[in-house]
Amino acid sequence: MLSINEEEPGRTQEPSPIHVSGGSFAVVDKYKDLVYRMALTVVGNHADAEDVMQEVFFRYFRSHPMFENEVHERNWILKVTLNTGKNYARSIWNRNRTELDLDSVAAEQEQSGVSDVLRAVLSLPERYRVVIYLHYYEELRIAEIARILKVSESAAAKRLSRGREKLRKKLGGVMKWN
Amino acid sequence: MELKHEIKAAYDQVHAPDAAVEKIKQELYQKDLYEDADEAVFEADVKKSPSAAKYFLYIAASLALCTGCILSVWGLHSQMTPFTPASTGMSSTVTTTVTESTEPTTEVQP
Numbered sequence: 001m002l003s004i005n006e007e008e009p010g011r012t013q014e015p016s017p018i019h020v021s022g023g024s025f026a027v028v029d030k031y032k033d034l035v036y037r038m039a040l041t042v043v044g045n046h047a048d049a050e051d052v053m054q055e056v057f058f059r060y061f062r063s064h065p066m067f068e069n070e071v072h073e074r075n076w077i078l079k080v081t082l083n084t085g086k087n088y089a090r091s092i093w094n095r096n097r098t099e100l101d102l103d104s105v106a107a108e109q110e111q112s113g114v115s116d117v118l119r120a121v122l123s124l125p126e127r128y129r130v131v132i133y134l135h136y137y138e139e140l141r142i143a144e145i146a147r148i149l150k151v152s153e154s155a156a157a158k159r160l161s162r163g164r165e166k167l168r169k170k171l172g173g174v175m176k177w178n
Numbered sequence: 179m180e181l182k183h184e185i186k187a188a189y190d191q192v193h194a195p196d197a198a199v200e201k202i203k204q205e206l207y208q209k210d211l212y213e214d215a216d217e218a219v220f221e222a223d224v225k226k227s228p229s230a231a232k233y234f235l236y237i238a239a240s241l242a243l244c245t246g247c248i249l250s251v252w253g254l255h256s257q258m259t260p261f262t263p264a265s266t267g268m269s270s271t272v273t274t275t276v277t278e279s280t281e282p283t284t285e286v287q288p
Contacts, residue, residue, distance in 0.1 A: 025203050025206070028199060028202060028203060028206075029199075032194040032199050033192070033193055033194050035194070036192065036193070036194035036195075036198075037189055037192050040192060046195075050194075050195065050198040053194060053198065053202065054198070054201070054202050054205070057202050057206065058205075058206070058209075061206055115184075115187075115188040115191065117181070117184045117185055117187075117188045118185075118188035118189065118191075118192070121185065121188070132185070133185075133189070136181075136182050136185045136186065137185060137186055137189045167181070168181075171181070
């Protein structure tokens with residue numbers, strides 16, 4: 001059974017009822033898109049994102065984690081997806097394959113109907129695109145992002161700022177943020 | 179359109195492929211990893227007092243350890259045979275010899 005420590009993101013200080021997210025495959029149906037989008041953001045291509053998604057759900061069902069509320073569960077899944085994706089990208093097999101198939105992955109992304117904005121986000125370095133995804137799509141606050149990434153709040157804010165600048169340059173520098 | 183909304187719109191178009199999701203469900207089922215709703219609720223009920231269970235385990239382990247120590251000391255003690263010189267023939271001879279040889283021979287001159 002997975003033990004949940006004090007530093008887990010989304011955990012509230014007040015005691016609250018234990019949250020178990022349905023049974024059977026309800027968890028898969030509920031979080032499949034969240035996991036897939038996060039995995040895609042971390043690894044940068046669809047094929048690897050599918051593998052990462054599979055591993056995340058295997059981990060979920062193997063460890064039977066208990067959560068205090070839905071936010072806690074969601075942040076746990078985001079964190080596990082991030083770590084699984086990073087490990088996957090770091091693995092020797094994947095590193096070798098990435099070097100060999102870089103062109104084919106780029107071609108796949110060209111053909112798969114990904115929008116220009118998403119392509120620009122995915123072309124950023126991993127540390128920036130994850131922060132941009134978490135902040136602008138999942139609408140997490142800097143403090144929550146910092147907890148998921150295990151960095152300080154100022155570091156998370158700096159990554160967001162730099163990522164925004166890089167994305168602005170990639171998209172022509174005329175986009176407005178808010 | 180603001181970039182924030184464009185990012186949202188772009189990610190909204192990204193969905194987990196149905197084939198991949200079905201494959202995951204099948205593998206979870208085959209590996210017997212998925213759980214029923216009833217099991218999940220039972221698990222939640224059991225997990226409500228982890229500290230009490232830990233406390234009970236700690237007490238039981240401590241008691242077992244103490245009992246084991248006491249029993250082993252008691253066992254060693256009961257196997258010890260006290261040294262009784264008269265119980266063996268050798269010891270009496272030795273005792274006699276020692277007594278004779280170590281007896282002080284002090285002669286008092288008148």
